[in-house]
Amino acid sequence: MKPNLETSPFATDGDRAFSKMPLWHQEKVVLHMPGHISGHFFSCDDCNYLISTDTTELSLSDNLHNPQGTVLEIQNWMQELYGSGFSQILTTGSTTGIQVMLSSCLRPDSHLLLDRRCHMSAAYALSLIGCQYSFIQDFSTAISQNIASDRPESSTISPLSYLMDEEHGDLSMLSMIEHGLCTRKDISDVLITSPDYFGRCEDITRIAEIVHQHGCRLLVDEAHGAHFVFGDDNFPDTALKSGADIVVQSVHKTLPALTMASLLHVSCEAIKSKRVNPSRILSMLQIFETSSPSFVIAASLQMALRRMDKFGRAQFSIAAERLHALRDRLSSVPGIDLISGGAVKNGDPMRIGLSFARVGISASQVAIELERRGFIVEMHSPSYVLMLFNIFNTQDDLDALLSALKDIVDGLSDSDRVDPTILAHSEAIARALYTRPxxxxxxxxxxxxxxxxxxxxxxxxxxxxxxxxxxxxxxxxxxxxxxxxxxxxxxxxxxxxxxxxxxxxxxxxxxxxxxxxxxxxxx
Ligand SMILES: Cc1ncc(COP(=O)(O)O)c(C=O)c1O
The missing domain is CATH 3.90.100.10 (Orn/Lys/Arg decarboxylase, C-terminal domain)
Known part of the structure; x- marks a missing residue:
């Protein structure tokens, strides 16, 4: 019998501790994860349905680790949607996905070449696998020295500049990877993160070519890019389309699914060429994921993708256009610098990072002022603030955000300001720490x-x-x-x-x- 939701005998006053979190009262415009923006995407009926899916593996349900019925159908549909040869639902996040991806490819005698900016789950996976590892950025110094000696006019290039400075394409991820693969012949796999937290993307097509030429697999942490599949020309191509062998995505970060809803895909080519064996992925899933994967999270993932498949493409196209216009307007505001996003070649148009360092304003202070006005951002530090936009943000939200930002920047008095060199140093240090292993x-x-x-x-x-x-x-x-x-x-x-x-x-x-x-x- 279905429970009567109106008259639960267990309801008591004051037992909703999390409702005391200030977020619940202050939030007006959501500029952070998860992509269902605090439940706005789900109706009450959806919520009841989701709770009703919360079951263990019964004879009448399916099994997320050994799908036979509904789950198999859904995963087959997801394979078509993403153009993969194998897709697996994960209900404990990309954290698990990265661990499964690495352990299904690497053995204790393997050697992984990985991006220094990889998520902590990769480090923990390596601690369990015990294989050798080198960072892609380990190979930057030698290259920059070569460039400097070949071309004296380049001597001002810092080994760090490749991340932020598109001009110095020579010091790209691609050249460092190529150098790494030529230097260390025992490397079997390459792990990159694309897009990164700021939405910056790598040239996966060219990286995949080089990696495959060296007989290696390309593994991509696309935790922040599950929505690219619904994007038009304003969005980067998906990692799978660009030639990656295995890809992990946090659907919950950029699409309206519950937190932890994630996917692991293997490309058709990787399966055909036997570079990747999906059954190895399934065995590793047993090791790293809970033995009680959540149907609630899986059901929310399925709803999110179905609805996005129906309506998402048009919505993302509208959102990208609006954000393009917002970026233009922001770039003409004195005191505000755009530090990332779709304006950068190949970036995710749904993210905007701002810095106020040039005029001596701490981005944390701006974020706190924004919060007071009901705009809750994804992350802030003294050097930058990062906002994740979504298809539910209206033009009115964006107009209000722009005027709030202008208001905050104009309204800060001299005593609120910080020495701009301190902010510039902090930003440079944070960048250096991530790029110089x-x-x-x-x-x-x-x-x-x-x-x-x-x-x-x-x-x-x-x-x-x-x-x-x-x-x-x-x-x-x-x-x-x-x-x-x-x-x-x-x-x-x-x-x-x-x-x-x-x-x-x-x-x-x-x-x-x-x-x-x-x-x-x-x-
Ligand atoms: C680049 C990157 N990869 C992986 C993860 C882990 O994702 P999840 O939260 O789905 O476990 C994160 C989390 O923030 C991330 O930023």
């Missing part, structure tokens, strides 16, 4: 599992020590320092600078971090 004393596996004597130590006195934990900015959960890496003097100074000027770093508590006494290296 530090020296490694030991494998991440050894640092996590075999190290004894981890202890906390004052950050300011930790130069030369080995980090035991992971240091990261959260969101997005991209590690600055991996376990087993050395805290050089420069890194200690840079981290201390960030903390002193208002950036919060996970893994540093009361200016102390976890370090290892154990210096037996096995990098």
């Amino acid at each position: 530090p020296e490694r004393a030991m494998h991440v596996r050894q640092a996590i599992f075999q190290s004894e004597n981890a202890r906390t130590h004052k950050l300011s006195e930790s130069a030369g020590m080995i980090s035991s934990g992971m240091l990261l900015l959260y969101p997005p959960g991209i590690p600055i320092l991996w376990p087993g890496e050395i805290l050089s003097e420069a890194i200690v100074t840079q981290l201390s600078y960030l903390i002193e000027h208002g950036t919060s770093i996970d893994g540093i508590v009361e200016k102390s971090i976890w370090v290892l006494d154990n210096t037996n290296s096995n990098a």
Whole structure:
């Protein structure tokens, strides 16, 4: 018998602790994840339906880990939608997807080449697999030195500039990957993140060509790009279409599904050429995902994709046009700099990052002012604010946002301002920390599992020590320092600078971090 939802005998006053979260009262314009924007996408009827799908694996239900009926049908439909050869629903996020993807390809004697800006789940997967790993960015210095010596006029190029500076295409991801693959012949797989948190995308087509020429697999963390499949010419191509072998996507981040709803796809070509065996993915799923995957999350994913397939393309096209216009208007406002987004070649038009550093305004202060006016952003630090737009934002929302931003920037008095060089330094440091891999004393596996004597130590006195934990900015959960890496003097100074000027770093508590006494290296 269906429960009577109006007259539950269990309802009591005051048992909804989460409703006390200020977000629930303040939010007017949602500029953050998840893509169903605080439930606006789901009707009451949808919510009742979703709860009714919450069941274990019964003879009358299907099994998300061994699909036979409904789940198989849905996954087959998703294969068609994304143009994959195999698609698997994940109900515990791309975190699980990345772990499954890596462990289904790598063995203890493999060697992975990976983007330094990968999500922390990749580091934890490597600690379990125990294979060798090199960072793509490890190969930047040699290339930049070659370029500098070949072309004296390029001597001002910093090894960091490739990320933000499109002009210096020579130092692209592509050249570093190619250099890495030519240098380390034992590499079997390459992992990149595209788009990144700011919506910046790599040239996956060319990267896939190079990776495949070297007989390797291309694995793509497309956690932030599940919506590209519904995009028109304003959007980048999907990683699958561009030649990736395995792709992981967080549907919940950019499409209206419940948090953790995610997908793992294998390309038709990877299956045909036997580069990837989907049955290996299924075995690894048993290891990494809960044995009780959620039908509620899977059902929300199915609803989101079905409805987007029906209505999403037109909506994304309208949203991209509107955001293009917003970007133009923002770029003419004195004091506001656009730091990422669709204006950058191949970027996701649905994201806008702003910096106010040139005029000495902390982006965190702007974000707090925006929150007071009901605009809740995805992330902020003193150097930037990141907004994730969605198809539910109206033109009125965008107009109101623009006038709120202008109002905030104009309204700040001199005493509210910060020295612009501090903000510029913070931004440069954050970028450098993500793009210059530090020296490694030991494998991440050894640092996590075999190290004894981890202890906390004052950050300011930790130069030369080995980090035991992971240091990261959260969101997005991209590690600055991996376990087993050395805290050089420069890194200690840079981290201390960030903390002193208002950036919060996970893994540093009361200016102390976890370090290892154990210096037996096995990098
Ligand atoms: C680039 C990237 N990959 C993977 C993840 C993990 O995704 P999920 O939250 O779906 O586990 C995140 C989370 O923020 C991310 O930013």
